[in-house]
Amino acid sequence: MNFKEIIENIYENVKQVDNKGDLASYIPELANVKPDNFGVYFSTLDHNHFGIGDYSEKFSIQSIAKVLSLSLAYHLLGEKIWERVGVEPSGTAFNSLVQLEADKGIPRNPFINAGAIVVADILISHLQNPKEEFLAFVRSISNDSEIDYSSEISKSEKEVGFRNIALCNLIKSFGNIKNDPSDVLDFYFDLCSLEMNCKQLSELFLFLANDGCSLEKNKQLISLSQSKRINALMQTCGFYDESGEFAFKVGLPGKSGVGGGIVAIHPKHYTIAVYSPRLNVKGNSYKGMKFLEEFTTKTKLSIF
Ligand code: DON
Numbered sequence: 001m002n003f004k005e006i007i008e009n010i011y012e013n014v015k016q017v018d019n020k021g022d023l024a025s026y027i028p029e030l031a032n033v034k035p036d037n038f039g040v041y042f043s044t045l046d047h048n049h050f051g052i053g054d055y056s057e058k059f060s061i062q063s064i065a066k067v068l069s070l071s072l073a074y075h076l077l078g079e080k081i082w083e084r085v086g087v088e089p090s091g092t093a094f095n096s097l098v099q100l101e102a103d104k105g106i107p108r109n110p111f112i113n114a115g116a117i118v119v120a121d122i123l124i125s126h127l128q129n130p131k132e133e134f135l136a137f138v139r140s141i142s143n144d145s146e147i148d149y150s151s152e153i154s155k156s157e158k159e160v161g162f163r164n165i166a167l168c169n170l171i172k173s174f175g176n177i178k179n180d181p182s183d184v185l186d187f188y189f190d191l192c193s194l195e196m197n198c199k200q201l202s203e204l205f206l207f208l209a210n211d212g213c214s215l216e217k218n219k220q221l222i223s224l225s226q227s228k229r230i231n232a233l234m235q236t237c238g239f240y241d242e243s244g245e246f247a248f249k250v251g252l253p254g255k256s257g258v259g260g261g262i263v264a265i266h267p268k269h270y271t272i273a274v275y276s277p278r279l280n281v282k283g284n285s286y287k288g289m290k291f292l293e294e295f296t297t298k299t300k301l302s303i304f
Pocket of ligand 1: 061062063064094095113157164192256257258259282283284
């Protein structure tokens, strides 16, 4: 299949589409990007790579980092992790507080903010220097020492993170946060501030297409079963209350972030990263969703 030609055609079509949606402005620094940036990068396990548009423009991966923090916490804790966080789609917004009260502080899944805050707490309990060790884990996956946090983005989010502060305190009141909430939030905001471009993002996520094994160093980072389960969670919970829509229209496990990035995975085959910072009302990249829908339609390759 000529992936390059397919990607070029879809890119040109989607580029012309009226770019609906708005930049995420609830984190002030996130609005500090060119709204019409649009990049795509595609990587296969057999070393077929192709990028188009603004694929080397760095952006804040935000919630996409929740897949990486879950990977490390799952590797460290094993199945015990599911005593602290669920595996059900939430059907609510990524930053919603409503279910937590009824669910007694056990977040529905690790990809909503509440779940990722619990995962951050788990990492703090297991790592000596969570911020450094998490970054080292991320860098080691793709052997890319350029990947880093953005202090501007994390500072900006720390100044306005009232909803996440509320979530963390509510979970703490049920006993499902073991550390000081301010340390947990500090780490959570740092991990959300990771920056990279589409090429780095697509290459980083190849381990989830490759049964948990890093392509770069042929090292098993998480087990085969863990890799399958993280893909299953991305399929069912990766797009919050738009996860059903993404499964229906795109048909791949994936994860979005309010920075405008989306990464999607075809297990045993490829990853594709799209960046376009204008978001739809659910907080997912408007053009990113459109591009990926066209991509799995034209290639006829989805997991279904
Ligand atoms: O906690 C937040 O609100 C952000 N740091 C991350 C949210 C996010 O990326 C949700 N994505 N669609």
